[in-house]
Amino acid sequence: MSRRYYAGRDHRRAVSVEELRRVALRRLPRFEAEYLEGGAEDEVALRRNRSILERIAWVPRMLVGTGIPDLSRRILGDALQMPLVIAPTGFNGMLWPEGDLALARAADAAGIAFTLSTVSNYALGAMNPQLKTPAWFQLYPLKDTKTSDRIVDKAQEAGCTKLVVTVDVPALGAREWDQRNYRRPLKLSASSILDVLMHPRWLTQVMLPKGAPTFANIAEFLPAGAQSALATASCSATTAGASSTRASRASRSWGRSPRQSAIA
Numbered sequence: 001m002s003r004r005y006y007a008g009r010d011h012r013r014a015v016s017v018e019e020l021r022r023v024a025l026r027r028l029p030r031f032e033a034e035y036l037e038g039g040a041e042d043e044v045a046l047r048r049n050r051s052i053l054e055r056i057a058w059v060p061r062m063l064v065g066t067g068i069p070d071l072s073r074r075i076l077g078d079a080l081q082m083p084l085v086i087a088p089t090g091f092n093g094m095l096w097p098e099g100d101l102a103l104a105r106a107a108d109a110a111g112i113a114f115t116l117s118t119v120s121n122y123a124l125g126a127m128n129p130q131l132k133t134p135a136w137f138q139l140y141p142l143k144d145t146k147t148s149d150r151i152v153d154k155a156q157e158a159g160c161t162k163l164v165v166t167v168d169v170p171a172l173g174a175r176e177w178d179q180r181n182y183r184r185p186l187k188l189s190a191s192s193i194l195d196v197l198m199h200p201r202w203l204t205q206v207m208l209p210k211g212a213p214t215f216a217n218i219a220e221f222l223p224a225g226a227q228s229a230l231a232t233a234s235c236s237a238t239t240a241g242a243s244s245t246r247a248s249r250a251s252r253s254w255g256r257s258p259r260q261s262a263i264a
């Protein structure tokens with residue numbers, strides 16, 4: 001039997017995650033879609049991860065009543081409606097106008113936690129007052145530990161009480177899709193530019209109102225000209241270099257105050 005997914009552009013009509021994905025891919029220019037979905041090199045690890053996750057199954061519990069199950073849990077001190085935390089993803093502002101805020105608000109409304117990435121495009125200090133529960137903050141421990149400390153301090157000043165330290169980027173993966181889409185940092189290839197022009201809705205919603213989003217939480221620490229979220233490569237070079245020493249240092253500096261941290 002051939003299956004037919006919703007083929008339109010209105011995300012409100014999508015009935016499943018797969019349909020939302022298709023609506024998003026129709027809307028996004030290729031360089032963004034490939035950033036979002038692409039893995040490193042031949043994507044072997046990506047396929048392996050997916051197939052392992054697909055093998056995990058729920059074991060349903062029978063004859064336990066018909067009421068709505070209570071899924072609420074306290075995680076790192078936050079009372080959540082479900083044991084779910086939105087993982088940090090960078091560059092959300094390049095995918096949807098103020099994409100970080102949209103995700104954070106949706107999480108807040110559902111009573112789950114949201115993690116704002118180091119390479120996000122919305123300032124934590126402006127985001128937290130708009131939420132019932134402050135966002136969690138994710139840190140890529142930087143080569144320059146003083147800068148890491150200052151980023152952590154800023155997150156605390158912004159009212160953040162949870163730090164997620166990412167340790168699985170000791171070196172950058174070879175993201176060949178990005179290499180094909182850019183001539184050099186900040187400079188899309190000619191074919192990517194042509195493709196962008198074929199996505200006027202993305203262009204007018206994301207790029208035209210205020211120009212390319214910036215790395216709102218680390219812009220002040222980046223070299224001049226690398227603050228734009230189009231500067232994938234230069235930002236990545238600055239942030240790469242998580243080591244266990246740097247991770248535990250970040251975790252310790254957070255721990256000086258009565259807050260909590262997790263290693264991701």
Ligand SMILES: Cc1cc2nc3c(=O)[nH]c(=O)nc-3n(C[C@H](O)[C@H](O)[C@H](O)COP(=O)(O)O)c2cc1C
Nearest residue numbers: 035036037087088089090091117118119138166264
């Ligand atoms: C497009 C994309 C961007 C991501 N950006 C970040 C990031 O900025 N910081 C981080 O710690 N992890 C980042 N991750 C990793 C995710 O937080 C998460 O750990 C990973 O996607 C595995 O979860 P999943 O199986 O639900 O996708 C990113 C993942 C994706 C797919």
